Every structure is written in structure tokens, then in C-alpha cells.
Amino acid sequence: MTSAEFPLSLKRIVAMLADRVPIVRGASRRVIAGLAVVGATTAATPAPIALRTVTVTLRPAIDRPSTRFEGWGTALAWFANVTGGWPEADRSRLADLFYGAKGLGWTIARYNIGGGGAADAKPYLRTGAAVPGFWRLPPGVAGTDWRADDPLMWDWTQDANQRWWLDAVRDRVPGAIFEAFSNSPPWFMTVSGRVSGAERRTDDNLLPGREPLFAAYLARSVAELQRRHHIRFRTLSPINEPNTDYWYAANTQEGAHWSPARQAAMIDAADTALKAERLTTVIAAPDETNARLFLADLAAYPPETLARIGQLNVHSYGTLYQTGVRDAARAAGIRLWMSENDTPLDGDRENFDSMPSALAFADHVVADLKRLEPAAWIFWQAVENLSGGNGKPTSNWGLIKADLAAPAAGPHAIHVTRKYWAMAQFSRYIRPGYRLVAVDDMDSAAALSPDGATLVLVHVNGGIAPRRLAVPAGWRVQAVRTDATHDARCVAGLIAPPQSVTTLILTRGGARTTCA
Template sequence: MLRPIFVAAAFLATTALPAGAQEQTVAVTLRPALDRPSTTFEGWGTALAWFADVTGGWPAAERERLADLFYGRDGLGWTIARYNIGGGNAAGTPPYLRPGGAIPGFWRQPRGTEGRDWWRADDPAMWDWSQDRRQRWWLDAIRDRVRVPIFEAFSNSPPWFMTVSGRVSGADRATDDNLRPGFENVFATYLARSVAELQRRHRITFRTLSPMNEPNTDYWFAANKQEGAHWSPARQAAMIDATDAALRAERLTTVVAAPDETNSVLFLSDWSAYPAATRARIGQLNIHSYGTIHQTGVRDAARAAGIRLWMSENDAPLDRDPENVEGMASPLAMAEHIVLDLKRLEPAAWVFWQAVEDLSTRNGAKGSNWGLVKADLRAADDAAHAIRVTRKYWAMAQFSRYIRPGDRLLAVDDLDTVGALSPDGSRLVLVHVNPGLNPRRLLPPAGWRGSMVVTDATHNATCVAGMTAPARSVATLVLHRGNPPSLPCRRAGVSTVTEDRDFAP
């Protein structure tokens, strides 16, 4: 979730050559390991918190446009969504969470009850399934756009009455666990029952349920602006055990995903503390990549355990890069981060944090470059909402439109390139990031021919002639053996799709 990104601000979008200057082109040979066994990729997506809680209540034309931008066949072609089961603060709590951050829970407190010990999961009167309609609109929108969607449910915090502090934003001290002692089974029942009911009401399937988010950190404290909770490794293990049991009690096919740790160092610390029986109850390992140290250790832990690995949350704008919808500094930082994540973690999925972030519209102050689309998240539902598509969106398109579910990730000997091969071996995709000032002439492996798509300061995922990646660009080579078939081309958001497999979700 939102926190500083440790990326050096070496040079920003203002970097430019003197007038009339032209840097020499450098040749880069790309050698993908076509025969090396690797991960079968499942797709790209986003967490729906918190932007979905805001935009799901916007006028139909605006929210439909956003859904098309991310999940439409002419958009990013995403196939994965992470739905946030809210905890929810007590009624009457003065608003203090960030826009969209106050995700309502599915509980109802009966009149006349006081304290925190009133809730009973087996009492239908204590559930309120009318809650969270805005985020839930997105479940239907994605279901209707994606042929085979993958849904994951996740939790940031227990409901207020299950917490020590009485706040869903964390304990009074950031290093204290905030779930009340002995409440693992109660909270697990709340999550599993929510999954079951949402599945029934929205005609979807949650493949996984992640009961904790970035648990072993010092991010979460009572005065924080978002939901969160600290969990020691021992409490994590108890919660994983309880969640698995609750899902089985509901007779769901949903399995536990964990630990959704913020970086690989903490992931390995958590994982090393889990008993063998707890590890066996995990159906998917989730890691966030807000740090890149020890990523191959996480990859190896997943391989050794035989458990699918997701990179389940990241956004990577360049540190100290002020909001700039057209700039290339943050798009390049994000693209380079994606390449390294795919090379080092070799995950089955790469999931963005929050696709829509707040646009700087007040006081003239510049915000950040978080998000792929910027919009005024503080405006009233019935207001007109300016929707600004950033170049980060187009940089993401360089990956998600071409590396598709079912493709096999490939090792490539160039540090700035990631590769993927289609299931039948006929289609090779190479995504290359050129962050420097020299154009790069990309040399694909012998026998492969095709087209190149580019995002840079003047192109938005546009087909260009040749195989030279301009300076400060993200370039995607779409290659076939021998003579390639007619390939799809994108120009500034206008689609000329000719192959269903390339972009159909």
C-alpha cells in the first residue's frame, strides 16, 4: 500500500539532450532461454481498494469507461481483481480515513448493544449484505468483461469490535497485534462467510482469500489513514489455520493466500516461523515488491513448497517525481520494476496496487505519480470527474496487452528485458525497457520476425517501424517464427485488433 518507494531519483522527465544533439545507437542482442522450464503466467490485475469504493458510485458512463480501460478487450486486458473485504469502524466514528479507505464491513450492530462482545456469526440479523455496493459494482463489471476472471478476496483489518484498539487502522502501538486474543476463529468465520455470500450474490468464484495484509510491519497504528493491522508470525500462523478451517466449514473451494508481506525480507522471516502444518494449509503465496532484496529467496521458497506465487501488490513511481501525467520518469521506473520482478520472482501473476489515484486539483499543490489513471476521488458522486490517463497506463499496456494468460515466462540474458512464449511455442514476446539517452537497436533471436510497439514521450503503446527502442522508452517485440501473421497495432488508444488471443481477456 501507499508508502515511500526506495528508488533513487537519478534524473527525471526533464532530462533532455541539447538542441540538435543525437546519441549514438547501441545494439542489444536478446537471447531468451526458450527451452528452460519456467512459470506459466496467469495474468495482470489490480486491487479494487480503494478506488473502487469511490468510482463504483460515479455516473454510469464514467465508471464503465474506467472498467473498459482496465478490463476491456481494447484496454489493458487485465484478468485479475483483488476485492477488499472491509473491516469497518464503529458507527459514529468521525471520518479520518483517506478517500475510499473506509470500506464498510458486512456486520450489523443491533440496537441497545454496547461494547465489543455482541456479534454472533450464526445470527442472520447481525449481517448486512447491503453494504459496499460501490466496490461490488466492480465485481459485476469485471465478471461481464473477462472470459475467465480470477478473483481474490483480501482483508486489511478485522472489524472494529474484533480489534484491541477499537480502530480498523491499527493498534495504539504500530508493533502490537490488533486482533483481540483468541479471535482468530471469529474473524476467519466473518471472512469465509463474506466470501460465500459475495460469490452467491455476484455469480463469481473467489479462488483465494488472503486474511492479512503486510502483517509483520510497523505501518499500522490507530491514527493511520487506512485500514491495517499488525500480526506477529505466530498470530499469522494461527489466522491461516483458522481461515483454512472456516473455508472448509463453508464448503468453499477457495484456498488461503498468505502472507501478502510488504517485501521479500519480511516474507522470508514470516515463512520461516510457520509450522509445517500451517504451510500445508496455504494454497497460494503472495508477496508485495516494495523492496527487491532477497526476491529469489521467495521464488525458491515457493518452488520448494510447490505453491503458486503471486506478486500481489505494487506501484512503483519514481521517488520524488511530482505528479506529471505526460512524463516518462515514473513510467520507466514502474516498467523496470516489473521486468525485475518477473525475472527474479518468476511469479504467476503481477497485480497493481490501486489503478486510479487522486488527481491534484486543490490548492495548486502537486501530488504524486501513484496510479495509472488520475481522477478527483474527493468529488461528489454526481459531479463531473476528470479522468486522466497517464503514461504509466501506456507503459503497463506494453506488458499486459502482450504477455497473456497461459504464456510461459522466459529468462532473457539482457537485464532490461523480460520474455514470454505462447503455449504452442509460436509467439514470442520480449518487453524491453530503455531508460537511457541512447537508442537501442534490438536484435531478436534468429528465425523470429515481427513488430515493435513503443511507449515514450511521443508514443502511447504505438506500433512503429523497425526494431530500435528510442531513448527513454518501453518497447515490446511481438515475434513469430518465420513470416509473422498480421499483428494487432495500437495507436494512441485506437484499437485495430486482428488477433483475439492478443487482447481478449
């Protein structure tokens, strides 16, 4: 155990101390080291347990090879499919919260090219998840007769809500990075006739031999969106979490299983289609759900398929073998993104001020930055739906909560959660162009500015003892904190309280700090 680690769980500590605190009827809670423990009762409030301050010495290795960071962002599916149709004031407020200079300062957006279900199918996808496709089936034309080279078989009026976000990001972020991604082929290219997956979870759902047709659909969509919105998609990801058992016909979101062999065929076809459109967009793949499956997919690709990939994408819903993904990307000489994650704490019910979920999220980001060393870190769905009307709270997914099922005209209450502020501890200070650097502490991630004059350290203290953060000599320091009473606020001193996220902005050589 190092001085920076505190492995005892709160539950275990409570159990260890139970014989020291009498429990009787009538009181509502007891306090342990300043933390309220709901459900326990005491005859009188005891004094907090005296815990010494732990010193954590942060030792960044700023001279080792490191990753140039490109930024933070989100997938626009599915919240953009809803919120892009809200009144201008509401949707612009959301865009400012994420992409504005005074918001999170994100610089990356992943646009979802919808597959699109059959027009006569009964709606079955979850709120916001029915992203329209750009195809059209004119009267008398069956899905089997759809052709990508026929202008009459396209409808570019579709998906106006999500497309509003393309303009909003473009206008707020000079040099924004856009990626297009797909969750499923259009319904008429699938085996099941549904964009949610095949009847069996591990069956491929794209009809055999339809890779070129689906690839043409994606590439033409990329080309037309670029032209209409005056943006550039740097990458196209044609498959999503492919080698999993998540996707099946009765599911409530778009998805498709792809065996590694079909993945390779689709990557080859998509790259060929992009080149046929004369686009500079390159392939990102495989967008696998975790590092273990990512490595299995990659190992099965022929060398010629790997050569077509311009960016490796991995999700971090599992944390095993992440350094293996890092090493595979380095060995292949291909840029690596962590392209999807959200980490609410299991069992932590919806609570806009929840620190447990904020801490779990921040801890996960630190671990991803340390193990994967990605060039970007992308959130899943930045706005999540509020709990249902049955009075039972759901979960703390998302950074902002809103009623996505409410009429578009509103009004729309926008609830900024504590997880949003935990995200701010990273994205406001680790900026595009910074280099991720190693730091000798399990709970800290670090990045160095391009000129070497600013060093940013983000430290997560999920324990019950305060920590004194010792930093390298020769730097001026400012601290920013998110905890139960601070929302990414500047604070004095170098103490990281229990249950907090602290960002240290270290500057030297007369550089100005970024904490205001």
C-alpha cells in the first residue's frame, strides 16, 4: 500500500467502528470523519474520527515519450436527436455548457449516421434513439432495390435536430474535430429487418455481401453532410461495439453484431467507398466495448485491413488489458482514442449533487488516461433522460439531466450534475496540444502544455482522509476543486479533502495561470 492509496471501504470502516458507537432508536444518522452515513442511528453525535492528513508526493515524468492530446467531446447520439429541436435558448445553453469557452471547452463531436427503421414499423426504440436515416424508398421501390447512385433514393431533410449540433459545435470551436459513426445499417440491409440487431445476439445482422452497399451509404452521407454544414469529418467509424452480445432484434437501440471477419470486410469496403467519394476521411475502428474484445478483433484483421485504419477507437466499459491496447496502437503507429464511456456508480440513484458518481467517473477518467494514454477522451451521451414519472429514481448516467420525452416546445429544465463539474476538472485544464505525462501516483493524471510552461495535475481523493499534495519545486500552483460544496472552484492551499477532485495548475517562467 502506498501513502496515496486508502483501500479500506467506508462500509468496512463503519463495521470496524460499530462497537465504539452505540446505536439506539430515535436518531437519524451518525458522522464518521465528516461523512454522513444514512441509516445508522446514535444516541448522541460522536466526535469525528481523527485521521491524519496523508501526504501524496506527485512526481510527473515530464521527460518521457508521451501522447499529444487532442481534446474531449461527446457522441451526439441520442440527446442531440431530441435537444436539437428545442427552442433556440435551450439548445444554445446546452451547446454553451459543453462546447463554450466558459463551459467544458470540448473540441470533439461524434455524429451518429442513423440506420433508420422501416416507416411502417411500430416505434420501439428508446427516447431519442430512433435516429433517422438519409435513404428514401420511393413508391413501388423495395428495400432490396435501393441504390446509392440514384439521387431519388436519398432524403437530405432528415435528422435536422442532430445536424443542428454540427453547426453549433462548428460555430463555437474553431478547428473542431468531427467523427461520423454508425450503430446499424438501414433496416432493409439487415437480416432481421430491424436496426436493433439480429434475432440471436451473436448473429451478424448485415445481409451477406452488402458491405459495399452499406459502405456507399455511409460515405455518401459523410460527403453530403460535409458539404451542407461546411465541416470535415476526419474519421468514419462504420461499426460499433461489434463483437459483443449486446445487439438483438428486441433491443431498444440501434446496434449490430459483426464477427471479426465481417468487421474486416466492412472496414475494407468503407475505406474503398470513402476513396471513391474522393474524401480525406479515414477509417476509425473497431469502437469495441472494452480492451479485451478490442485486442481480439484487432488480432483477427488481415494486415491489409489494419493498413486501412487511420485511427483506433476503444471504449472503456472494462478496464482489463488497457495497456495492451496502448501498446498495440503504438506498435501499429496508429492514433488511439477512448471513444466512448460514462461511469455512474452502480446503485447510486439519480441525484444531481451526487459525489459518489462524480468520484467514480473522475477515477475512471484518471485510470483511462494513465493506462490507455489516448489522444482523446469522449463521453457517451452528455444529456440523459430524467427518471420516469413513477417516482422511482433511476441512475446518474449523463452529465446533464433533462426530460427528453417532453414536448419540443418546452419548457425545458436543464439540471447540471456534480459529474459535469468533475468533467470540468479535466477538460477545462488539459487542453488540445498538451502532452499526457506519467505521474507517480495511482489517483492522479497529468499533462504538460506545448511550451512546457504549464503542468496540470488532476487528483481524485475518494477516501475519508484528507491528503496534502506535494508538487515539484519551482512551480507556482493554483488549485481547483469539485466536492460536495465546490463546483470546479478555485481554492487556496494544497489539501485535497476526502471525497473530492482537485486540479492543480502549475506554472513557471512567468506563465499566467488558467484558474480564474
